Amino acid sequence: MMPTWSTACLDWKQRIVNRQSLVTFDALFPAEAEAALSIFRDLRIIDVPGRPTIEQCCLPWVYDLPRALFGSFDADGISGDDNLGRRLIRYFFLCVAKKNTKSTLAAGIMVTALLRNWRESGEFYILAPTKEVADNSFFPARDMIRADEELLKLLHVQDSQRLITHRTTGAFLKVAAADSETVSGKKTIGLLIDELWLFGQRANAESMIREAEGGLNSRPEGFVIYATTQSNKPPSGIFDQKLKDFRDIRDGKLVDPQSLPIIYEFPEEMIKSKAYEKPENWFIPNPNWGKSVDPNFLIGKRAEAARGGKASLIDWDAKFLNVQAGMSQRADGWAGAELWDRGIDTSLTLDAVLDRSEVVTMGLDGGGLDDLLGAGVVGREKVTKRWLGWACALISTIGLYRRKANLTEYRKFIASGDLIVFRFHSKDAEEAESDPDVAALLAEFPPAISVEGELPFDIKFVVDLVAKIRDIGLLAQVGVDAAGIGAIVDALAGIDITQDAETLDAVRQGIGLMGAYKTVERKLGDRTFLHCGSELLNWCVGNARVVLTTTASRIAREEAGFGKIDPLIALFNAAHLMTLNPEAGGLSVFDTMGDDQDPQSDAESAASLAEEAAILGDPQHPRFEEMRERVNARLAANDTDEFYA
Known part of the structure; x- marks a missing residue:
């Protein structure tokens, strides 16, 4: 008869605190388990005084794995002839x-x-x-x-x-x-x-x-x-x-x-x-507590690690307390990483950002042959004035090959639709795609191919995205790295996105982005910056590190070059433009200064809108429903299809 079992441990939190087994089932074939354990228990550990057996120097938890492993072997086909000599786990x-x-x-x-x-x-x-x-x-x-x-x-x-x-x-x-x-x-x-x-x-x-x-x-x-x-x-x-x-x-x-x-x-x-x-x-991640694990040693060593600084402490906690290092735990990490989860809104697709925004800025970064080309969008939400962020990236097959260390991550991002692979027509691409690991990924996710006579796929993608935002009347400006790819600037000029038209801006990089990423930090803190929370962006945030200069700081990736941050930098480029308080069509509030308006009326109106935005940004506020109804009534009076949910 086929045994039934589950390898889940739904109450593991209670079990681990109470020092109970994390294996919830008995050996499927007890005789097999006991035959193996009779050998296992008597094996000697010679680097322990007295050369004790495993049974003499270890706690009961050590038997959980061998009991389950050897006890899942159906030597006699008890669970059915097809399982003769089969291990069920x-x-x-x-x-x-x-x-x-x-x-x-x-x-x-x-x-x-x-x-x-x-x-x-x-x-x-x-x-x-x-x-x-x-x-x-x-x-x-x-x-x-x-x-x-x-x-x-x-x-x-x-x-x-x-x-x-x-x-x-x-x-x-x-x-x-x-x-x-x-x-x-x-x-x-x-x-x-x-x-x-x-x-x-x-x-x-x-x-x-x-x-x-x-x-x-x-x-x-x-x-x-x-x-x-x-x-x-x-x-x-x-x-x-x-x-x-x-x-x-x-x-x-x-x-x-x-x-x-x-x-x-x-x-x-x-x-x-x-x-x-x-x-x-500390006994929780140390099941051999008091045997091979010395509590006094750990207490002294953690204090030593704490004196060594954040990096030393993260390393010690990972190794001796089995604490997973998170994206917020880099010793030199971006401060916004600790707040990143506060801003996650998984409903923020690109279309959702465009639907909810009154104006949008866009940033671009990267794009070399072994690089990601990051595209970031920041929208200013109607009524609440919160910032809404979304990003994606593109990579060539050559980039996959040259950064094979990232293939597992790239596969996840491609599967989720946040990373797009495309092919350059070159001998380098042929060499890259012949690599077994790259070929396996491309068999699962075929690359996009440029149409002969048209722009390269990644450039065309960016141009089409910019045109889409412009054509619905939301685009204020596009921000690019001043030392970036000239082909993108030339292609954007083809759709009249230029510096002369004030729809393209060369965003200063390095310490020039300090204001943008610090603004995003603060907005994450007060929950006025929301983002799509994609695995791609989360990965980039975890890779970002802060490099201090004499008088400022800048965001950089790890020295090895594998931890990419291009989509995040693209988002910061867009955020930089949004700090200028733009209006759709490229107009800034400064463009309308001096218009013949009543200053007192303007001040009262601004104060009222600020109050509305503050209340609508906090669903727990006692006047939230009142303010929501007021805004929806005003939108209805203006004969719009929008409403504030």
Whole structure:
């Protein structure tokens, strides 16, 4: 009879605080689980005084993963003939703070799997981003064998080759180099991927891991263990993808009974309230608290990290408290990142911004061959005068190739429609598109192609977008980098968007944008700047860092050049123009100064509108309904189709 189980753990917040197991089901096949655990428990850890066994020096949590892994193997086809020799749970994600015996636990599981394996010449691998990381699991496995005479008779250890071979079955456990060519063609039964967070920073990691896991297709008893601590930077690449997926499985948002998450982290509420900073709560991400984890050591080291500054503290919290570094936690990050979530309004599509705005400014940035071309739009909302922001980006296939480290992020942005890929007609494009990783992405998302005789696709896209906003009477100005791409300026001139017409402005970059990004910071703080909250923009905000000069500051990306910020800078360019208080059609309020109007009447009108805007910006205000009805009545009297919701 087929067993039933769920790998979700909906009450994990209560369980983790109460030090209960994060695995909510019993072993699917108890006899298999116990046979494996009888081996696992007796493995010795030689770098602990007295060479204790795992059972003697670890807490009960260490059995959750091996019990579930080995206990999901249907050796006798009990759950149906089709499942004979099949493992019903195949993917395991262990995320825990440093020094909780993560690598030692994984080593014990791999040795146990090698001993329990029935397939001759079976292949088991440890895949790690560096030799040093791989050794963190290989050396404990080697030492467990050498500490047991019986195991030494069964298993042959070859240090120089990082290889352990079963003398009877010929099955082996081997460290594999982290590259696609090395892992290609493996018939993997068991795969340990250690420190997944480091793979997240590698360009080809997703493709390489997919290749390494491919052997499970012909090995129904196969399994993969992803073991990791948190990253000291916002999660990226394959690590970000797996972390989100396994969290969703844990939370019941994604149903996948073949995948089991075991994640020791603080509940979000404890992060927001700063409760994670209290030592009495540090047992939560440290399940081996009091054993391999020394509380007094952690207290002293965190105080030391705090004295070292924000960057040191972020790194320490990520490693020893398993706290995810957010986009607001860069030591040199933009202050607005801490407030960014306040402004999220997911209803703000481009059309929504245009529908709700009385005037719009637009900014452009980037556009090199290996760069994003960012387009940002800021609208001033009717009545409330709040700023509404939206952005998108374009990238060539050459840019995909030259920035392969970002492919995982780019795939998400393309899928959401916030990033558009296009093709340049050149030999460089042919070379880029022949790359396997780029080709795989383009097979999923074919690039847009320029029409012969027309502007390049990215330039045409920008021109069409500007024309759309202008033609509905909302465009005030377009802001471009003064040192930007001349082809864009020339193309905009073709639709009469020029500096002479005062519809194009060369926005000073560097410290020249300081006023714009500080204005956005303040508006995020008082919730008068709303934005679309796209993953693309969120990523750019996390990448933005502030570089201080003697008398000012400027926004920059990380030195390596992979963390792009072009769409954010485009948004700041548009924000700079909006600070000039423009009117649609390129007119500023300064253009109407001196008109023959009653000053007292103007002052009263301005005060009234300011009061309306302030009240409508706060739905909790006691006069909100009164003011909403007043505004809607005025709009109706003016015979417009708009109304304030």
